[in-house]
Amino acid sequence: ATSQPQHVATPPPPPPPSLHVFEPPAVPSGMVPAIIINDFIDEHAAQPIVDFLTATEFNDENGHSVKSFGHPYSYVGSKATTSPPIIPEALQPLVDSINKMQAEEFYKSYPELKKKGAAPVINSCLVNRYVGQESFLPEHSDNEITIHPESSIYTITVGESGEILFADRSSKTDSLKL
Numbered sequence: 001a002t003s004q005p006q007h008v009a010t011p012p013p014p015p016p017p018s019l020h021v022f023e024p025p026a027v028p029s030g031m032v033p034a035i036i037i038n039d040f041i042d043e044h045a046a047q048p049i050v051d052f053l054t055a056t057e058f059n060d061e062n063g064h065s066v067k068s069f070g071h072p073y074s075y076v077g078s079k080a081t082t083s084p085p086i087i088p089e090a091l092q093p094l095v096d097s098i099n100k101m102q103a104e105e106f107y108k109s110y111p112e113l114k115k116k117g118a119a120p121v122i123n124s125c126l127v128n129r130y131v132g133q134e135s136f137l138p139e140h141s142d143n144e145i146t147i148h149p150e151s152s153i154y155t156i157t158v159g160e161s162g163e164i165l166f167a168d169r170s171s172k173t174d175s176l177k178l
Helices: 043-054 089-109 111-116
Strands: 019-022 034-037 059-061 064-070 124-129 165-168 173-177
Touching (some): 089 111
Antiparallel strands (some): 064 124
């Protein structure tokens, strides 16, 4: 009797990184959809950031606390300093990763500017700290005049997980809950 060749099942390739694009209804002209990247930084890279932020003094503000770094940023109800320190070395690897990702996206839209090295870079960092189940960030819009209309706003979560709710202001309905 001859033996039949055995077929060995090849395991499927690993899934790509979790990347979800969320486009809320009626996105105003000039605004882009939210891009959600799970595991943007790994636990090893997050630990020095958590250690630094644990040792940082924050200002209490409306249900949470804040610390600002880099270019001054103000908003209604802000308790962050008007003369923040530079973005600290502990946060620089995270800022570098964001700047790299931001440049890649920018040059997709404006390839003619790549030779000029004109991609926008992060110039400030506002850290919100939440301690316990009672901490929260009040409903708000990041629409202050200090924010350039074509700039990007990044939300990075390190440490414990939490819930973020994005809402459509015109309809007052929940648009995205993470």
